[in-house]
Amino acid sequence: MSLPFTIDEYRSRLAKVRGHMDEKGIELLLVADPANMNYLTGYDSWSFYVPQVVAVPRDPSDRPLWIGRQMDTAQAPLTSWLPAGNVVGYPEIYIQTRDSHPMDWIAGYLLNRGWDKRRIGIETDTYYLSPKALDRLRAGLPNSMFVDADLLVNWIRSVKSETELAYMRSAARLAERVMQVAIDTIAPGVRQCDAMAAIMATQIGGSAEFAGSPTALVPLLMSGRAAAAPHPVWTNERFKSDQTTCLELGASCHRYHAAIARTLQWGKPPKKLVNTTKIVEEGLEAALATIKSGIAAGDVEAAWRRVLDRNGLKKESRIGYAIGLGYPPDWGEHTISLRAGETTILEADTTIHVMLGMWMDDWGMEMSETVRVTRTGVECLTHFPRGLEVRT
Amino acid sequence: MSLPFTIDEYRSRLAKVRGHMDEKGIELLLVADPANMNYLTGYDSWSFYVPQVVAVPRDPSDRPLWIGRQMDTAQAPLTSWLPAGNVVGYPEIYIQTRDSHPMDWIAGYLLNRGWDKRRIGIETDTYYLSPKALDRLRAGLPNSMFVDADLLVNWIRSVKSETELAYMRSAARLAERVMQVAIDTIAPGVRQCDAMAAIMATQIGGSAEFAGSPTALVPLLMSGRAAAAPHPVWTNERFKSDQTTCLELGASCHRYHAAIARTLQWGKPPKKLVNTTKIVEEGLEAALATIKSGIAAGDVEAAWRRVLDRNGLKKESRIGYAIGLGYPPDWGEHTISLRAGETTILEADTTIHVMLGMWMDDWGMEMSETVRVTRTGVECLTHFPRGLEVRT
Numbered sequence: 001m002s003l004p005f006t007i008d009e010y011r012s013r014l015a016k017v018r019g020h021m022d023e024k025g026i027e028l029l030l031v032a033d034p035a036n037m038n039y040l041t042g043y044d045s046w047s048f049y050v051p052q053v054v055a056v057p058r059d060p061s062d063r064p065l066w067i068g069r070q071m072d073t074a075q076a077p078l079t080s081w082l083p084a085g086n087v088v089g090y091p092e093i094y095i096q097t098r099d100s101h102p103m104d105w106i107a108g109y110l111l112n113r114g115w116d117k118r119r120i121g122i123e124t125d126t127y128y129l130s131p132k133a134l135d136r137l138r139a140g141l142p143n144s145m146f147v148d149a150d151l152l153v154n155w156i157r158s159v160k161s162e163t164e165l166a167y168m169r170s171a172a173r174l175a176e177r178v179m180q181v182a183i184d185t186i187a188p189g190v191r192q193c194d195a196m197a198a199i200m201a202t203q204i205g206g207s208a209e210f211a212g213s214p215t216a217l218v219p220l221l222m223s224g225r226a227a228a229a230p231h232p233v234w235t236n237e238r239f240k241s242d243q244t245t246c247l248e249l250g251a252s253c254h255r256y257h258a259a260i261a262r263t264l265q266w267g268k269p270p271k272k273l274v275n276t277t278k279i280v281e282e283g284l285e286a287a288l289a290t291i292k293s294g295i296a297a298g299d300v301e302a303a304w305r306r307v308l309d310r311n312g313l314k315k316e317s318r319i320g321y322a323i324g325l326g327y328p329p330d331w332g333e334h335t336i337s338l339r340a341g342e343t344t345i346l347e348a349d350t351t352i353h354v355m356l357g358m359w360m361d362d363w364g365m366e367m368s369e370t371v372r373v374t375r376t377g378v379e380c381l382t383h384f385p386r387g388l389e390v391r392t
Numbered sequence: 393m394s395l396p397f398t399i400d401e402y403r404s405r406l407a408k409v410r411g412h413m414d415e416k417g418i419e420l421l422l423v424a425d426p427a428n429m430n431y432l433t434g435y436d437s438w439s440f441y442v443p444q445v446v447a448v449p450r451d452p453s454d455r456p457l458w459i460g461r462q463m464d465t466a467q468a469p470l471t472s473w474l475p476a477g478n479v480v481g482y483p484e485i486y487i488q489t490r491d492s493h494p495m496d497w498i499a500g501y502l503l504n505r506g507w508d509k510r511r512i513g514i515e516t517d518t519y520y521l522s523p524k525a526l527d528r529l530r531a532g533l534p535n536s537m538f539v540d541a542d543l544l545v546n547w548i549r550s551v552k553s554e555t556e557l558a559y560m561r562s563a564a565r566l567a568e569r570v571m572q573v574a575i576d577t578i579a580p581g582v583r584q585c586d587a588m589a590a591i592m593a594t595q596i597g598g599s600a601e602f603a604g605s606p607t608a609l610v611p612l613l614m615s616g617r618a619a620a621a622p623h624p625v626w627t628n629e630r631f632k633s634d635q636t637t638c639l640e641l642g643a644s645c646h647r648y649h650a651a652i653a654r655t656l657q658w659g660k661p662p663k664k665l666v667n668t669t670k671i672v673e674e675g676l677e678a679a680l681a682t683i684k685s686g687i688a689a690g691d692v693e694a695a696w697r698r699v700l701d702r703n704g705l706k707k708e709s710r711i712g713y714a715i716g717l718g719y720p721p722d723w724g725e726h727t728i729s730l731r732a733g734e735t736t737i738l739e740a741d742t743t744i745h746v747m748l749g750m751w752m753d754d755w756g757m758e759m760s761e762t763v764r765v766t767r768t769g770v771e772c773l774t775h776f777p778r779g780l781e782v783r784t
Contacts, residue, residue, distance in 0.1 A: 046610050046623040049519075049721040071709055071751060074621035092709040096726045101517075125493075125524040127441075132517040132542065150524065193596055193603035200606070201593040204585055211585035211628040214592070214606060218438050229466035231438040236603040317463055317484040328720045329441040334488045359463060 003042050004254040005163055007081050013040055014056065014064065016156045021058050026121035026147055028110075029056040030137075032129035034327040036153040038255065040064060042080040047072040048128050048327065050095060051102040057115065067106050069095065103133045107140025116141045121149030127329065151335060158322050158335045160349045164256060165372060168324065168351060172258035172370060172381040174212060174251035178202045182221075182249060183264055183389050188241040192221060192234040203251050215250040215257055216326035222246035227364035230357055242267035246357070246366040250331065257323055257331040259353045260382040261368035264389045273365055276313065277388045280356050280367050283307035284386070287319065287338070287354055288371065291378040297342035304356070305340065315358060323353040323370060346373045351381070395434050396646040397555055399473050405432055406448065406456065408548045413450050418513035418539055420502075421448040422529075424521035426719040428545040430647065432456060434472040439464040440520050440719065442487060443494040449507065459498050461487065495525045499532025508533045513541030519721065543727060550714050550727045552741045556648060557764060560716065560743060564650035564762060564773040566604060566643035570594045574613075574641060575656055575781050580633040584613060584626040595643050607642040607649055608718035614638035619756035622749055634659035638749070638758040642723065649715055649723040651745045652774040653760035656781045665757055668705070669780045672748050672759050675699035676778070679711065679730070679746055680763065683770040689734035696748070697732065705750070712746040715762060738765045743773070 003010075017040065021029055031037055034048040041054055043066055052068030063086050066076055070089030076082055090105040110116055120141070123129055138146060160168065178199055185198045199219050206212030223245040226232040230248075239245065243266050250259035265273065283304045290303040304319055320338035323331050336344050336352060346352075355368040367386060372379040395402075409432065413421055423429055426440040433446055435458055444460030455478050458468055462481030468474055482497040502508055512533070515521055530538060552560065570591055577590045591611050598604030615637040618624040622640075631637065635658050642651035657665065675696045682695040696711050712730035715723055728736050728744060738744075747760040759778060764771040 044625050045621070046612065046625065046721065049609070049724075071622050074751065075624060078618055078621060078624065093731075095710065096713070096724070096729055122523075124527075125522045127519050127522070129523065130517045130519070131514075131521065131523045131526040132540075134523040135516075148524075191603070193598050196603075197593040197597040200596055201589040204592055205589040206585050206628060209628075211583070211626055212589075213625065214610070217441070218606070220438065226470055229437070229470060230463050232467060232470065233436050233438065233605065234603055236598060236601075318487065321488070329438065332441075332488070337488055339485075359466065 001078055003081055004167070005042070009161060009163065010040065010042065010081055013156065015060070017056060017153060018058055018060060020152050020156065021056070021121060024121065024147060024149065025119055026149060027058045027118035028115055029121040029149055029152070031056065031153055032123050033126040033153070034128060035255070035325045036123070037066070039153060039157050039325055041066055041082050043076055044079040044255065045072055045075040047075065051106070051133050053106065055110070067109065069102070101132060101136045103136035104140055107137050111141060117143045119147050120144045121147045121152065123150050124148050125150045154333050154335050157325060158333055158350045159347055160324065160351055160372070164324070165349065167253040167256040168258050168370070168381055170207065170210060171251045171253040171256055174203070174207055174253065175249060175258045175260045175382055176384050178249050178251050179247065179260055179262060179384055182247050186239055186245055186264060187391070188239050188266055190239050191236050192223065192239065193236050196221060196234045199249060210253050213252050213255065215252050216328050216331040217250070219250070220248040222364055225362060228359050228362050230359055239266065244273060244363060244365065246364050248366055248368065255325050255327065257326055258370040258381050259323060259331060259355070259368060260370065260384060261355060261357065261366035262384060262389060263365040263367065264391065266391050269388055269390055273363070274388065276358055276365055277367070279307060279311045279313060280358060280365065281386050284354065284356055284367055284369070288369070288378050288380065291346065291371065291373055293346055293348040293373055293375050295346050297336055297338050297344045297346060298340060300338045301340050301342065319356055320352050320354040322350060324351050348373055348375050393470055395473055396559070397434070401553060401555065402432065402434065402473055405548065407452070409448060409545060410450055410452060412544050412548065413448070413513060416513065416539060416541065417511055418541055419450045419510035420507055421513040421541055421544065423448065423545055424515050425518040425545070426520060427647070427717045428515070429458070431545060431549050431717055433458055433474050435468055436471040436647065437464055437467040439467065443498070443525050445498065447502070459501065461494070493524060493528045495528035496532055499529050503533060509535045511539050512536045513539045513544065516540050516542045518542070546725050546727050549717060550725055550742045551739055552716065552743055552764070556716070557741065559645040559648040560650050560762070560773055562599065562602060562645040563643045563648055566595070566599055566645065567641060567650045567652050567774055568776050570641050570643050571639065571652055571654060571776055574639050578631055578637055578656060579783070580631050580658060582631050583628050584615065584631065585628050588613060588626045591641065598645070602645050605644050605647065607644050608720050608723040609642070611642070612640040614756055617754060620751050620754050622751055631658065636665060636755060636757065638756050640758055640760065647717050647719065649718055650762040650773050651715060651723060651747070651760060652762065652776060653747060653749070653758040654776060654781060655757045655759065656783065658783050661780055661782055665755065666780065668750055668757055669759070671699060671703045671705060672750060672757065673778050676746065676748055676759055676761070680761070680770050680772065683738065683763065683765055685738055685740040685765055685767050687738050689728055689730050689736045689738060690732060692730045693732050693734065707750060709749070711748055712744050714742060715745040716743050740765055740767050
């Protein structure tokens, strides 16, 4: 097995996590977000549809434990740096059954290990820890005190290492190829699903150096009426001549994502689309020109909004969010948001999807870049002509 | 827009749900599982990465409401039968922010509507309702009593209608094609990711009649060492001659799934693989011969186990589960499990993925079918030769 990162890098992540645990007085951290589990241990599997956690004790002499379904323990030696003794499986009988829950077993295990009389940090707003799971954990650990540790690991991983950035640059190269395939495939008469098949085959084929995977956020293709809605599902309808298609695409390398959105016009572009695209491009440049470490997230949005205001346009939703390591259903990291009044200070080596989607009543357009915040400005990871792509 | 089902079918589903609500004394049901939301309203979007619910009042004169992110309300008229007045959006400012939560807004909305002094049923073990979301909902609705309604809708949808079965048969035809593409593509020297690109492109291209989508459970390809683990991720390694590959694949039609697993051997098959395949095929036949409505799920497993016992083999995990409508990360419905001692009685028109995976220390084999339970026996939805596929 070859790990995507050195063991030293995993250790330094753990050290940062333990630092944050100290600050919050957390003695045992239970991590259920599969991206956070991967970040700390390397563990990578489509096993997160059943309960599983990584347990991080505060004491650095205690290595973290992966605890999950017995059959999935076999995946740990294939993907993680944890020694066999730190991989623990619960019996199959706990899977999707009426009278017991995997968390009953996990609570019992932690109790038997003497890890119960502690302040336990828990991710309370992640997809893969349900209210019932947390209730059962609490019930089985009556001597523990539970502390909200939501996003604790997410904030740490918002700042990327050199190797993480290298993977995101590789993902960006692939994302550009995915965008080109989309633009080259979409044409009047082609079915949406056939274009999407070409798009996802390119994502998954990856490059000569790495295997791709489906992006954590599914590719989004907004055409015709559906261009008014930002997260549609594709159909078997055929593209038409004189049609606008928004493409929010991306690619991943070792589950690190780069995203890019562009707008494709078949036939003569409507004037409002041409005008809006120019304004949005100017607004994107203004937003990117503002970004550097030390700036508040809200200031980036303000720079964009000034361009919109001057041109009489409105956009209610945020214009960007932290992106990086992710599992379905989201490539966003749920930390930084670029939106009005947001006081979060941008740090160097955070990575952001600056996403400008204008979804009007019955049409839309999109333009986005994935960028890295630097001390002096911004590194745009994605490279693709920004203007409207027009085909006839 | 063309709905995949008649409005009468959606209404009859709602009537069944209200019947179960009555039994449990639930006056308002909040559904957060995107498959259940789709089942009741048709709503289909990749928007479930932010909080959203369908609210079902017990009174049949009150139509259900879809409540979610403002920008995603645009998807409702494209996919659901709900009138515009029953689609409610919360403001963007609630998205992934520190001091408020979308459920604060949703609780306030329900309160203002006078729907608070009720017994509210909630799905407590679904992926897309977090502990924090439920806490905020409770905090905002202090006069409500919360009742566990986990799997209430799942159990109803475990029994399929004629149209649902038609979609599953269409999915089965596509799944067979996906399996054939996999077997035709995998060969020594081909990279795993390139085979997966071909597999997923076939899933997504769908058929002449419908658009495919990625299956809710990602295609699983277990080759070499990874064949010992049931939920691996593919890599850019090349297939070797003299290698066994397990394929757990599937396809979906309108998000209704059919799954199928087979084992492919390149080169001379090891004797243990040939022998195990024969035993598993015999066990599968024994299990299928037992299935019919009125039989307990555990009896099906017992028939399989008798064959294994006679041949000195062991398998700890369940041998099947309800399958149907699903969103990532799972195509299973979390209701019926075929396992030792399970007392659930199988009903006619439930659909089950009978999944026989033998994951040994450093090798594995798999064989599965998606079936429909009938009054007299079983309809096998998937058709593909069951034996080991051998290529040289």
